[in-house]
Amino acid sequence: MLETLDARPTKSFFIQNLTRDLSLEDAILDLVDNSIDSLIRVRELDVSPRLLRAEATGAPRQRDGLPSISIHVSDSKFEVIDRCGGIDLERAKHFVFRFGRAEPGTGSTLGVYGIGLKRAIFKIGRQIDIESHTPADGFRVEINVPQWAGDDNNWDLPFKTLAAASGPAEAGTRITITDLNPETIFRINDGTLMAGLEDDIATTYSLFLARFLTVELNGKLVQPRPLPIGMSEELPPAGKTLDIDGVVVELVAGLAARKDGEWNADRAGWYVMCNGRVVVSADKTELTGWGVFAPSFVSKLRGFVGIAFFFSTDPAALPWTTTKRGLNRDSKVFQLARKEMSSIARPVTAFLNRMYPSDPSEDIQERALADQLKPVDMSAVLRQARPVFSPPEVSSHKKRATISVQYDADRADVDRIKRKLSKPRWGAGKVGRYTFEYYLKSELPE
Numbered sequence: 001m002l003e004t005l006d007a008r009p010t011k012s013f014f015i016q017n018l019t020r021d022l023s024l025e026d027a028i029l030d031l032v033d034n035s036i037d038s039l040i041r042v043r044e045l046d047v048s049p050r051l052l053r054a055e056a057t058g059a060p061r062q063r064d065g066l067p068s069i070s071i072h073v074s075d076s077k078f079e080v081i082d083r084c085g086g087i088d089l090e091r092a093k094h095f096v097f098r099f100g101r102a103e104p105g106t107g108s109t110l111g112v113y114g115i116g117l118k119r120a121i122f123k124i125g126r127q128i129d130i131e132s133h134t135p136a137d138g139f140r141v142e143i144n145v146p147q148w149a150g151d152d153n154n155w156d157l158p159f160k161t162l163a164a165a166s167g168p169a170e171a172g173t174r175i176t177i178t179d180l181n182p183e184t185i186f187r188i189n190d191g192t193l194m195a196g197l198e199d200d201i202a203t204t205y206s207l208f209l210a211r212f213l214t215v216e217l218n219g220k221l222v223q224p225r226p227l228p229i230g231m232s233e234e235l236p237p238a239g240k241t242l243d244i245d246g247v248v249v250e251l252v253a254g255l256a257a258r259k260d261g262e263w264n265a266d267r268a269g270w271y272v273m274c275n276g277r278v279v280v281s282a283d284k285t286e287l288t289g290w291g292v293f294a295p296s297f298v299s300k301l302r303g304f305v306g307i308a309f310f311f312s313t314d315p316a317a318l319p320w321t322t323t324k325r326g327l328n329r330d331s332k333v334f335q336l337a338r339k340e341m342s343s344i345a346r347p348v349t350a351f352l353n354r355m356y357p358s359d360p361s362e363d364i365q366e367r368a369l370a371d372q373l374k375p376v377d378m379s380a381v382l383r384q385a386r387p388v389f390s391p392p393e394v395s396s397h398k399k400r401a402t403i404s405v406q407y408d409a410d411r412a413d414v415d416r417i418k419r420k421l422s423k424p425r426w427g428a429g430k431v432g433r434y435t436f437e438y439y440l441k442s443e444l445p446e
Contacts, residue, residue, distance in 0.1 A: 011149040014099075018115065019123040024187050025200055026323045027123040028071065028080075030116035031175060032201065032215065033277070033324070035069045035082035037109045038173065039213060042085030042134075043067075047108040047275045048311050049241070049250050051207055053379045067213045073197075075188045078124050078180060083172040084213065086134035086165060097141070097157055108313050110277050115322065124184050125177035131162065132173040138162030198222055207276045207378075228267045229305050229381050230257030230373035234392050237305075238344050239385025244333045247317050250309040251337070252382070253344045253389060255351075257375040258303070260423070262430055265302040270341065272327060273309045274318040280327060287327060293342035294349065300356035303370065306345050307378075308337060347389040366391070405436065 019027075040047055072079040087096055099118060111117075121128045121143070128143040141159045148157070165171040180188075187193040198217050202209070202225035209215060209224035216222065229237060229252065237254025256263055270288035272280040284290055284297035288306070291297075310318050310333070319327050319334035327334055355366035369391060409428070417431050418424055426434075 008152065010152050011155075015122050015145070015149060018119050022119055022123050022323060024123065024184060024193055025197055026325055027120035028197065029200065029204055029324070030120040031080045032069060032071075032205065033110040034117050034120075035080065035084045035173065036205070036208060036213070037111045038082070038086060039067055039084040040109055042168075042171070043212070045212060049248055049309065051276050052250060052309060053382055066210075068216065069213060070216045071218070073188060073194065073218060075180065075185045076178065078177040078184070080175045081172065082174075083169065085168070086138070086171040086173055087132040088134045089137040089139050089161065092132065092139055092141075092159070108275050108311065109315055110275055110324070111315065116324075121175065121177060123181070125180040127177065127179040129176040129178075130173070133162065133165035134171050135165050135168055137164050194218075199225065203281055204278045206278065207273070226375070227271055227305070227307055227378065228256040228264070229307065229376065229378070230255055231376045231381060231384065232369070232372040232374060235369055235373060235389075236384045236386055237381055238347065238387065238389040239382060240340065240344055240387065242337060242340060244336050245317070246312065246314070247333045248311045249333070249337050249340075250307075250311075250382070251341060251344050252307040252378075252385060253341075253348050254305060254381075254385075255303045255348065255370060255373055256305045257373045258370055260426070260430065261371065261433070262425075262427065263303040265299065268302045268304050269297065270306040270308060273307070274320045274324070275311055275315060276309075277324065279320045279324055287329070289338045289342040289345075293339055294345060301349055301352050303352055303355075304345065304348055306341060306348075308341055310334075310337070344389070351389070351391050405432070407432075 022030075039045060045051075067082070067084045069080065069082045069084065072081075096117065099115060121130075122145060126145040128145065129140070130143075131140045132138060138161065139159045140162055141157055143157060198220070201215055201217065201222050205215065206224045206226055209222065214221060231237060231254065235255060237252050240251045242249040242251070256267065267282050269282040269284040270280065271278060271282065272288065280288065286292045288308075312318050317333065319331035319337075321328055329335075351366060355370065409432075414428055414431050417435065418426050421434070423430075
């Protein structure tokens with residue numbers, strides 16, 4: 001007669017391994033995802049390629065004009081309050097608090113693996129209070145994590161039914177976490193968490209912010225950080241649409257707009273989005289094909305911007321990892337898309353190579369073309385994108401008689417000029433150009 005061995009995980013082991021590889025920033029973004037998913041379901045948002053073509057409205061004039069998410073962070077309490085429609089009681093009973101993806105027909109949401117909400121709250125603290133109201137019903141769940149984790153045989157979470165929201169505008173969810181974990185308190189107090197969290201939210205949800213909802217972080221309205229694609233009449237980006245095993249992929253490759261005649265190297269590279277959420281930002285590594293299907297990323301390519309949008313009504317088909325801040329390298333969809341990403345990028349990198357040759361000519365027309373680039377909304381980019389990035393022939397432009405001016409200068413003197421101009425990010429070439437033009441204007445006015 002066969003006997004059985006007990007192979008059930010302990011709750012403490014389960015919680016520790018569930019949260020070990022999750023950063024605090026990613027835990028907070030998971031909670032934002034949860035709120036946005038409520039909005040997607042209640043408002044039936046079209047999280048499809050049409051999302052890219054929606055006109056951006058800019059920051060709302062009134063904070064009450066759109067559904068909202070408010071995040072409050074202190075070393076004694078963490079709280080997320082949204083007005084995004086709430087979680088209905090039946091979903092809460094059968095799907096939301098299950099570990100793993102149990103819900104059929106998830107749709108075009110940001111939730112995929114069924115662990116985000118639970119993993120996030122366990123990562124942050126030990127006393128959790130979740131209250132949600134829809135126009136139809138409401139509920140409240142209180143979790144004392146040490147107490148719940150102490151009973152390995154009972155995985156149930158007691159809940160209390162509450163009254164429904166007074167109306168759609170009041171429907172939403174409040175998650176309050178106290179008795180914060182020591183590492184959470186440490187990250188909050190040492191300043192490293194808050195330093196980049198606003199930028200993470202602004203970048204990750206750039207297609208949602210100000211169009212469909214607002215997010216406040218400790219009372220400050222987070223402004224969207226648009227993808228840094230630029231365009232001009234003569235330099236429209238390239239665009240291509242793919243369908244890989246039912247996953248729609250929109251690719252865009254072009255140049256960023258320049259500021260003060262220079263590109264921001266930190267924002268160059270590939271941006272990858274899944275169902276509208278930024279998963280990878282400004283990637284310059286082999287992950288997105290650099291050094292594999294394309295040359296390695298070098299300084300003179302700092303004007304390049306590529307955007308890959310993956311959309312599916314089955315979020316599990318998308319190539320994101322469980323943290324949603326990385327890509328599944330083994331995904332067939334991503335592997336096939338990555339080759340196309342490198343292909344559509346090739347004419348852009350060729351343009352930049354001509355713009356910054358190792359032996360510069362006396363007349364580089366690409367630089368004049370690049371100075372015409374302007375920041376644009378994604379809807380305009382996709383309307384005017386061409387199948388291939390194809391800048392005009394240099395010969396079609398009137399050449400100017402120019403010559404390269406180069407000289408050595410004391411580094412300390414260059415730094416003094418940058419401080420005087422309040423331009424600490426300027427390179428030596430930009431300082432040289434400015435001082436040359438300053439002399440022409442002041443000493444040789446036309």
